Amino acid sequence: MAGKKKSRPVVSGLVVLALVGASGYLTVELRKQEAPGVTEVRDVGVLDGDRGSGGGSADKGEVTWSRLENPARSVLRGADGQIRGVFTDGARTATLTGPARTFDEPTSTSSKVSTTDWVRLMPEPWEKGAEKEKWFEEWYAEYRDSKEDDLFAFAFQYVAGAPQKKDEQGVVYAGDANFGPLNTAGAEGGDLRLEQSDFYDYLGLPYPFRDGVTGTPEAVRARSLDCSGFIRMVLGYRARYPLMSSDTSGDGLPRTANGMARSDQGVDILPLTGVSADDRPSAIDQLQPGDLVFFKLDARTEERLDHVGMVLGYDTEGHLIFVSSREEVNGPTIGDIGGVSRLDGNGYYAKTLRSAKRM
Secondary structure, rough: OOOOOOOOOOOOHHHHHHHHHHHHHHHHHHHEEEEEOOOOOEEEEOOOOOOOOOOOOOOOOOOOOEEOOOEEEEEOOOOOOEEEEEEEEEOEEEEEEEEEEEEEOOOOOOEEEEEEEEEEEEOEEOOOOHHHHHHHHOOOOOOOOOOOOOOHHOOOOOOOOOEEOOOOOEEEEEHHHHHHHHEOOOOOOOOOOOOOOHHHHHHHOOEOOOOOOOOOOOHHHOOOHHHHHHHHHHHHOOOOOOOOOOOOOOOEEEEHHHHHHHHOOOOOEEHHHHHHOOHHHHHHHOOOOOOOOOOOOOOHHOOOOEEEEEEEEHHHOOOEEEEEEEOOEEEEOOOOOOOOOEEEOOOOOHHHHHEEEEE
């Protein structure tokens, strides 16, 4: 998926330099205020510590189901004892074992994530005993050996250099995405790029939400996805998880990172206890691929959480990596520009992690 970042619209050199300077100063000042982080956590296992190297083939013998807690979930194992899937009570995202893939982004990081995890959206939330339900039997039969795009494949279709994909009507629904348009107004805070670019801005199409509201795209935000807009594109528009028109209207995935973190959707894997440095969760071994992770990056947003990403897995050095859309890289990334994408250790994003959900 690697490639050279395409050219972006430019404004006056003086304006850009001023904005970059202001943004850089604020970023440095905000990061100076961070308290020391918790002890570094290395590769503890995304699922339950048993990560097979193969996977994906149809089970030729008897399969077994077991139950685990914290969070409550069902684990499917093949006749060889290897994990075939993990299904969490109350969540629609499921982690299946499939063919190995490697995700990398050499334009902005040396990290590579090689994984046999495939994250897919089930038609209904999981509950204990759902393995006996007809809907699950049909769904699992369709996807247990499938190489059809999953959430991770969707996510990497928007990183730097990703080629455009068009539907039958000629609408570009995937391809290298911006974070947002340049902030040429010099607004308070000095952010280089503007937020509030949702999935329908990227598409350039009006989107009718289920509550009767129609999302109207802005031309200046074409091909742009801010952090929550990126998650809504991947999990909502592409995977078909229901979407809200805002943080308060309708049901489904809210518009903002703060709305997602505080909603009753999904399952709290790392419950939100507060937004201060003392509220950083330490049990990141509870996380698994596909979980949404929420951050407190900016003191100016007060009690609001202001960034969201998706857990991708462990990189080849044993660090837990996430993908999100960021201003510094100007789009979706697992890169290290502006802060490494590790959830363990004491880096910028690791120290600002505040909660996580399994949707």
